[in-house]
Ligand code: ATP
């Protein structure tokens with residue numbers, strides 16, 4: 001109490017632990033030369049400058065950081081003035097992008113917490129959520145406004161020292177995820193921190209401290225007040241972390257899936273497609289951990305496939321033909337889900353192509369299989385087909401056929417088609433339909 005009072009009166013004077021190279025062993029080789037250069041240059045101009053946040057955490061975990069952010073005592077205009085190739089971005093949250101070679105380094109000025117500032121009344125909503133967070137501050141205040149101790153360390157690449165205000169280094173060693181401050185208050189200020197807690201625990205193999213884990217079950221509903229795009233971004237980071245299966249399992253365990261995160265409802269609440277979706281996530285983890293890329297379009301196509309499948313069957317039951325029925329189903333699912341899940345429009349095209357090609361795999365006669373092999377999205381659609389077989393939705397024979405067909409030469413391909421060309425009853429029916437006069441064009445021809 002007294003400490004708090006004096007803290008308010010004189011400003012907090014907590015000293016950071018300074019961790020020297022022999023105790024952190026961060027290899028200079030892992031640091032981006034551009035980020036190093038930005039820190040050096042800012043320091044030469046008399047400003048404090050550190051690597052900060054996720055990069056320091058990852059370096060201490062011995063992982064290669066995805067990107068390097070810099071925090072500095074210089075104001076945005078001062079940073080802009082120092083680096084010729086730089087620009088100020090953001091209105092509410094002014095940052096500077098500094099371009100060095102092919103890299104862009106995000107440089108932010110140390111910020112304090114808006115709640116501590118005089119205008120705190122206007123800066124939170126009725127649930128305590130922070131609406132404005134744009135007050136410049138000291139390095140120590142900047143550490144305090146961050147979410148977890150492991151995300152609040154600063155690394156000076158010139159002196160090769162870690163500044164640690166909240167014992168993040170000890171927490172990393174103990175594999176513990178600890179919230180800075182009171183978890184209840186920090187979740188109310190920004191409910192997205194609940195998703196982040198689970199994401200970091202899964203991605204870094206950490207245990208969430210009980211005082212930060214327990215409130216999630218009761219406060220989960222606050223996520224409804226967070227802009228959908230932010231929730232979407234966090235969930236995407238979780239799904240593409242290389243630990244999606246574990247992340248999703250933990251979200252479910254903490255009670256965050258039901259009704260709070262529509263994208264997760266799709267993943268976890270499907271009676272039919274759960275096996276398929278979990279296989280898709282496991283497959284995503286394997287790819288990411290092998291250093292391969294994963295297209296978000298593929299992932300979304302997988303998450304929503306069983307919805308499309310159900311709508312496709314319904315449309316066919318109403319008498320629609322195969323391809324038009326599929327196209328109607330795709331549009332229907334995309335329209336509902338892209339609004340509800342905030343799936344960016346740009347992924348819609350990829351998703352549709354992967355879905356539409358599923359129907360084309362069924363046609364194994366004539367020129368069509370050759371055209372399909374040439375399709376830009378053949379590989380993705382084929383991987384999708386494999387998942388469908390693996391999940392038990394389809395007989396593995398069809399995937400085997402396509403594997404053989406795509407892996408052999410022209411003559412053998414023709415041979416495979418010939419074998420297949422004696423039309424069974426289903427094929428005969430389809431052929432007859434195709435010759436019907438005045439038939440609506442199929443999705444297939446509309447697409448090719
Ligand atoms: P990743 O490597 O997955 O991007 P990250 O820690 O870099 O993880 P970002 O979302 O890029 O995560 O955020 C950068 C830093 O900003 C974090 O390390 C943390 O210090 C701070 N931060 C981000 N979001 C919040 C938040 N909601 N509340 C408090 N601090 C946050």
Ligand code: MG
Pocket residue numbers: 054067
């Ligand atoms: Mg980051």
